[in-house]
Amino acid sequence: MLTNGADMKKIWKRIAVAVSAVVAVVGAFVGSGAAGGTPIAEAAGGALSASSTAIAPAGPAFSIWSVVYVGLIAYTVRQFFRTADDERHDRLFVPAVLSLLLNAAWILSVQFGFLWASEPIILALLGVLIWAFAVLRRTRPSGTVEAIVTDGTFGLYLGWVCVATAANTAAVLTAAGFRGFGLGQDTWGVVVAAVAGLVGVLLAIWG
Secondary structure, rough: OOOOHHHHHHHEEEHHHHHHHHHHHHHHHHHHOOOOOOOOOOOHOOOOOOOOOOOOOOOHHHHHHHHHHHHHHHHHOOOOOOOOOOOOHHHHHHHHHHHHHHHHHHHHHOHHHHHHHHHHHHHHHHHHHHHHHHHHHHHHOOOHHHHHHHHHHHHHHHHHHHHHHHHHHHHHHHOOOOOOHHHOOOHHHHHHHHHHHHHHHHHHHOO
């Protein structure tokens, strides 16, 4: 039984997360081409295809999104039944919702050919996931299930978006005519991969 406004606020927060998750999953469904849309690799003139830049992920690498989405769905379900982790889920609410909506926005920007718009969106998504990572780092999970479903999901989500941000930036610059000041794609690919690897190591140490 709901006893006060605080209870109602919690219910609405959980519903907001669920709705945002549905938006993200529908966006992913459209982005895969299964709902009649163009697969991401073929959208925006193929700017995000596996051969578009030196650091573009190979096609099979995108299967990691399936694991991320399964984790996000599990997180959405779990937050309806949380008790011990109320405080950390309350703190995670805003970055979680924003990450889900930005995810769908990124897919739609590419689907409609607005490659330039995908860059600020994915940078915002990266920033929001770093925020979520910081929240989870400051609040300990109550048990193994919470650690896997929440911390594991958002940790994997952040890790992949770090890679996706680098690939997206390379695609946007290439499509805009940037040629790397004459250094060539291979040189830039090594530099960007090294920086992305360093970021991954720093996140692992921090977390």
